[in-house]
Amino acid sequence: MSEKKPVRRRRADADRSRAAILAAAVELLDEHPDASLERIAEAANVTRQTVYAHFASRDALLNAxxxxxxxxxxxxxxxxxxxxxxxxxxxxxxxxxxxxxxxxxxxxxxxxxxxxxxxxxxxxxxxxxxxxxxxxxxxxxxxxxxxxxxxxxxxxxxxxxxxxxxxxxxxxxxxxxxxxxxxxxxxxx
Incomplete structure (x- = not known):
């Protein structure tokens, strides 16, 4: 049973990270359409690796x-x-x-x-x-x-x-x- 809690927490953290990345991307890309993934990661308060964990490329993020x-x-x-x-x-x-x-x-x-x-x-x-x-x-x-x-x-x-x-x-x-x-x-x- 104790194994399920970390999985849920990790999933909830991942969902929050993904939502933060999308929100930051919408806001930043509206102002700067050529914004880099690094700038988007910064705006979302996550690492660039976290962005890549959710979106394989800038195009994947843009499509999302x-x-x-x-x-x-x-x-x-x-x-x-x-x-x-x-x-x-x-x-x-x-x-x-x-x-x-x-x-x-x-x-x-x-x-x-x-x-x-x-x-x-x-x-x-x-x-x-x-x-x-x-x-x-x-x-x-x-x-x-x-x-x-x-x-x-x-x-x-x-x-x-x-x-x-x-x-x-x-x-x-x-x-x-x-x-x-x-x-x-x-x-x-």
Missing amino acids: VLAELTAETMKAIDDLDLDHGSALGNALGLIDLAWRTFEQHPILLHAGQTGTADARHDPLTERLEPLIRRGQRSGEITRDLSAPWLVTTLISLGHAAGESVAAGRLNPRTAYKSLHTTLTRILQP
């Missing part, structure tokens, strides 16, 4: 950060009531929430995610497509384009706006307004 931020965003989207009210308004509200996440976590603008085939988009697609279909049935959203194409378009334009901000071509506010206006025009019948 993106997965964490994706999970947080999807929870916030799930807190929206997408099944009721205006489908068009809900679709735009969902996009607004996603944009606020980009603004809150600039690492998402620098993470190099391109294209819509990224598996991180699957949960978003699973929520957007039924919403768009509902809007098409009610006449709020255009029926001239298929729901899957509209989802692809929304995600792609969101990335294009984010890339414009990351490249310094647009400021975040202008990019957001442009994105919102464009998506409204595309979705409306």
